[in-house]
Amino acid sequence: MNEEIIIAGFGGQGVLSMGKILAYGGMMQQMEVSWMPSYGPEMRGGTANVTVILSDERISSPILNRFDTAIILNQQSMDKFESCVKPGGVLIYDPNGITREPQRKDINIYRVEAASEASKMVTSKTFNMIVLGAYLKIKPVISIENILQGLKDSLPARHHHLIPVNEDAIKRGMEIVTTVETHGYASPS
Amino acid sequence: MADKKLMKGNEAFAEAAIRAGCDAYFGYPITPQSEVMEYLAAQQPHLRTGMVLLQAESEVAAINMVYGAAGTGKKVMTSSSSPGISLKQEGISYLAGSQLPCLILNVMRGGPGLGTIQPSQSDYFQATKGGGHGDYRMIVLAPASVQEMADFVKLGFELAFKYRNPVMMLSDGIIGQMMEKVEMFEQMPRATEFDQRWVTTGKTPDRERNVITSLDLDPARHERHNQKLQAKYQLMRENEVRFETIACDDAEYLFVAYGSSARICQKSVKLAREKGIKAGLLRPITLFPFPYDEIDRLTKQLKGILTVELSAGQMIEDVKLATEGRVKVALHNRMGGMVPSPEEVLDALITHFSI
Amino acid sequence: MYMEAYNKILEEIIREENLVYKKTALMTDKPLSYCPGCGHGVAHRVIMEVIDEMGIQAETIGVAPVGCSVLAYEFMNIDMQQASHGRAPAVATGIKRCWPEKYVFTYQGDGDLAAIGTAETIHACNRGENIAIFFINNGIYGMTGGQMAPTTLPGMRSSTTPYGRDVALMGNPLKMTELVAMLPGTYFVARHSVHTPLAVRKFKKAARMAFENQKLKKGVSFIEVVSNCNSGWKMTPNDANKWMEANMFPFFPPGDIKINGEMVAKAEKSE
Numbered sequence: 021m022n023e024e025i026i027i028a029g030f031g032g033q034g035v036l037s038m039g040k041i042l043a044y045g046g047m048m049q050q051m052e053v054s055w056m057p058s059y060g061p062e063m064r065g066g067t068a069n070v071t072v073i074l075s076d077e078r079i080s081s082p083i084l085n086r087f088d089t090a091i092i093l094n095q096q097s098m099d100k101f102e103s104c105v106k107p108g109g110v111l112i113y114d115p116n117g118i119t120r121e122p123q124r125k126d127i128n129i130y131r132v133e134a135a136s137e138a139s140k141m142v143t144s145k146t147f148n149m150i151v152l153g154a155y156l157k158i159k160p161v162i163s164i165e166n167i168l169q170g171l172k173d174s175l176p177a178r179h180h181h182l183i184p185v186n187e188d189a190i191k192r193g194m195e196i197v198t199t200v201e202t203h204g205y206a207s208p209s
Numbered sequence: 210m211a212d213k214k215l216m217k218g219n220e221a222f223a224e225a226a227i228r229a230g231c232d233a234y235f236g237y238p239i240t241p242q243s244e245v246m247e248y249l250a251a252q253q254p255h256l257r258t259g260m261v262l263l264q265a266e267s268e269v270a271a272i273n274m275v276y277g278a279a280g281t282g283k284k285v286m287t288s289s290s291s292p293g294i295s296l297k298q299e300g301i302s303y304l305a306g307s308q309l310p311c312l313i314l315n316v317m318r319g320g321p322g323l324g325t326i327q328p329s330q331s332d333y334f335q336a337t338k339g340g341g342h343g344d345y346r347m348i349v350l351a352p353a354s355v356q357e358m359a360d361f362v363k364l365g366f367e368l369a370f371k372y373r374n375p376v377m378m379l380s381d382g383i384i385g386q387m388m389e390k391v392e393m394f395e396q397m398p399r400a401t402e403f404d405q406r407w408v409t410t411g412k413t414p415d416r417e418r419n420v421i422t423s424l425d426l427d428p429a430r431h432e433r434h435n436q437k438l439q440a441k442y443q444l445m446r447e448n449e450v451r452f453e454t455i456a457c458d459d460a461e462y463l464f465v466a467y468g469s470s471a472r473i474c475q476k477s478v479k480l481a482r483e484k485g486i487k488a489g490l491l492r493p494i495t496l497f498p499f500p501y502d503e504i505d506r507l508t509k510q511l512k513g514i515l516t517v518e519l520s521a522g523q524m525i526e527d528v529k530l531a532t533e534g535r536v537k538v539a540l541h542n543r544m545g546g547m548v549p550s551p552e553e554v555l556d557a558l559i560t561h562f563s564i
Numbered sequence: 565m566y567m568e569a570y571n572k573i574l575e576e577i578i579r580e581e582n583l584v585y586k587k588t589a590l591m592t593d594k595p596l597s598y599c600p601g602c603g604h605g606v607a608h609r610v611i612m613e614v615i616d617e618m619g620i621q622a623e624t625i626g627v628a629p630v631g632c633s634v635l636a637y638e639f640m641n642i643d644m645q646q647a648s649h650g651r652a653p654a655v656a657t658g659i660k661r662c663w664p665e666k667y668v669f670t671y672q673g674d675g676d677l678a679a680i681g682t683a684e685t686i687h688a689c690n691r692g693e694n695i696a697i698f699f700i701n702n703g704i705y706g707m708t709g710g711q712m713a714p715t716t717l718p719g720m721r722s723s724t725t726p727y728g729r730d731v732a733l734m735g736n737p738l739k740m741t742e743l744v745a746m747l748p749g750t751y752f753v754a755r756h757s758v759h760t761p762l763a764v765r766k767f768k769k770a771a772r773m774a775f776e777n778q779k780l781k782k783g784v785s786f787i788e789v790v791s792n793c794n795s796g797w798k799m800t801p802n803d804a805n806k807w808m809e810a811n812m813f814p815f816f817p818p819g820d821i822k823i824n825g826e827m828v829a830k831a832e833k834s835e
């Protein structure tokens with residue numbers, strides 16, 4: 021197993037922490053993991069992205085420009101990363117704030133209306149967990165138990181009461197993710 | 210057993226410092242390595258092991274605090290990134306001239322000047338050929354993973370005390386900022402066990418005065434001092450060369466790269482092999498001393514070498530010295546904070562050697 | 565129909581004589597890179613307005629620091645030089661000594677001016693360089709992500725003092741402005757803020773004096789602006805301003821400290 025993921029959106033959307041939870045979850049599952057963020061003051065309200073690699077083998081480059089999965093949460097990131105998905109790969113996006121829908125015909129595209137769903141939940145901070153749920157539905161590379169364990173490890177103890185809320189959000193994301201027709205490309209193996 | 214953690218390279222370095230029994234850290238914030246001091250501050254090392262942590266008013270002050278502390282025989286360290294490391298050069302020259310052990314981390318970013326905060330490897334010359342004034346050398350360790358950001362702290366201190374010399378860890382924004390799994394070594398005692406006869410602790414009647422200095426106004430004596438230093442550097446060359454080879458046994462083409470570039474090349478090797486190109490990777494782990502002999506040995510089987518660097522091409526000069534013109538050495542580089550992709554590196558290999 | 569009427573109303577409103585405020589041409593159109601609510605933008609604008617109103621754009625050279633305002637040269641529509649961290653007063657000295665008739669100023673944060681640049685600050689002030697120094701004190705290193713600054717208050721949290729600044733371990737906050745006021749080379753020393761319209765007006769008056777003083781060749785004009793860093797302090801902009809008044813002002817009280825080379829008496833200062 022070797023899964024190369026880019027998660028991209030605005031700073032403040034929880035992009036980096038979503039990647040962190042995936043990496044923690046992968047570690048719980050005895051995988052090799054790497055997490056490489058964009059860093060610096062550009063994170064102040066600007067774009068943020070993180071490359072996460074989950075693998076059974078020693079990880080080579082932590083920086084990539086071709087991905088198995090792209091999770092895209094704003095238009096700038098769509099413009100930048102749509103073309104970086106490997107043929108046959110997966111693109112998951114939230115249509116909120118997207119002005120140009122993805123065009124690729126050779127990849128599998130999924131929509132998750134996470135922002136609008138999050139606004140209905142107890143706290144809209146669960147946005148990134150809804151997206152994470154959508155991803156885990158499409159690519160069940162890490163078990164929910166391990167993700168929750170990862171969540172526990174990455175959150176300071178004073179926030180542990182929020183874990184059930186996040187679990188609900190992950191499950192909600194799994195329910196609401198939908199396939200976008202891309203002219204008959206088969207679902208990923 | 211040792212526990213496994215998911216950590217940033219900078220954090221792993223800081224945790225390893227506490228566990229290696231480091232006595233004192235002096236630093237000044239700068240991106241992309243500020244997590245080192247932030248992690249230490251959160252850990253309250255003065256409560257955990259008694260380690261001193263001080264945010265200095267500048268890098269110049271920090272390196273001179275290191276100078277003073279090193280002269281007391283303690284395990285001391287500092288960290289910074291390129292512009293701050295430039296400011297430390299005077300102090301490093303004094304540390305080397307006075308034969309003081311210490312560990313210095315450079316999480317390189319793009320220059321020259323204020324440059325960029327993005328990753329770079331453009332301080333290779335500064336680290337391996339001098340940087341400060343005078344004929345001195347430091348052992349330079351190039352970590353390529355978060356694990357090595359931790360392990361090289363321990364190794365670095367060992368080497369620093371073995372040779373009574375500054376040791377530099379030359380890292381970059383990628384290795385410093387990324388998170389990977391890391392297996393931390395057990396907490397070591399803070400007490401430093403080594404020959405303490407030279408340190409300044411206060412003169413007792415049973416010994417001569419100890420003076421830490423790099424000055425000698427008598428040129429003949431100062432030449433002897435320089436010869437002694439050079440003999441020490443020669444010992445480092447003979448005993449401390451470290452490198453890693455990947456898929457080199459049958460390699461016809463060789464990537465030479467260190468740190469984050471080596472990680473990228475590791476993937477390029479895989480992509481090359483998938484295409485049937487017999488590529489291998491030599492990753493220098495010590496940049497000083499440089500693995501000239503291993504490159505020399507491999508040269509006999511090679512059709513070409515591609516040096517991959519996040520700089521205008523600095524390490525390539527050492528690679529060329531090793532090959533002495535017997536095989537074509539080409540460069541693929543990115544600068545100013547840009548990073549090549551593994552595919553880009555492979556394309557460069559194919560183009561340069563018309564494979 | 566509707567659009568026509570709408571445009572007509574607009575035409576009537578948008579007239580030179582109805583103008584109540586206009587952005588000075590000495591600020592470029594580049595969007596500021598500062599966090600919403602940060603004091604840096606206001607301080608920039610005030611200084612540029614003064615240069616504009618005095619008509620000295622062609623005779624002014626600014627020096628940008630290393631800090632959040634490192635890109636000041638992108639926003640200030642004047643000739644500028646970018647200095648290395650802390651060295652702005654030395655760079656300004658170099659400029660002023662070669663162009664003694666020009667107006668020269670530095671714009672520096674508290675880390676830049678009062679930590680790494682302490683020596684340059686003290687010596688430029690002590691030599692009495694005929695320059696203006698604007699010192700934006702937000703009690704923290706904004707740019708690098710909120711580490712302790714020399715001006716961080718006792719007990720105040722930052723990323724390198726996560727349990728609050730412990731004076732016994734990390735030393736005391738530094739009152740640089742009071743310090744330079746004691747030097748014979750300073751001619752005008754004051755502390756201001758830019759978080760209310762009144763405060764902005766007072767700062768603007770002082771800033772104008774700092775430029776006018778340069779003609780007198782009587783030494784440094786040094787103005788501290790106590791400001792917020794809502795990102796670094798992890799507060800909303802509003803809360804940050806309230807926190808600043810409640811906590812920063814008692815330690816760094818606004819007011820004149822030295823005017824025309826004379827220390828201002830304590831009683832007067834409380835004004």
Ligand SMILES: Cc1ncc(C[n+]2csc(CCOP(=O)(O)OP(=O)(O)O)c2C)c(N)n1
Binds near residue numbers: 239677
């Ligand atoms: C030699 C050197 N050391 C460190 C840095 C990193 N650095 C950039 S800005 C800064 C501090 C800025 O703080 P301050 O002057 O208070 O300005 P603010 O961002 O708060 O306005 C530091 C330490 C650098 N650029 N150069």
Ligand code: SF4
Binds near residue numbers: 599601602632707795
């Ligand atoms: S980090 Fe602080 S000083 Fe910098 S722009 Fe934001 S609020 Fe202003």
Ligand SMILES: [Mg+2]
Binds near residue numbers: 700701705706713
């Ligand atoms: Mg500041």
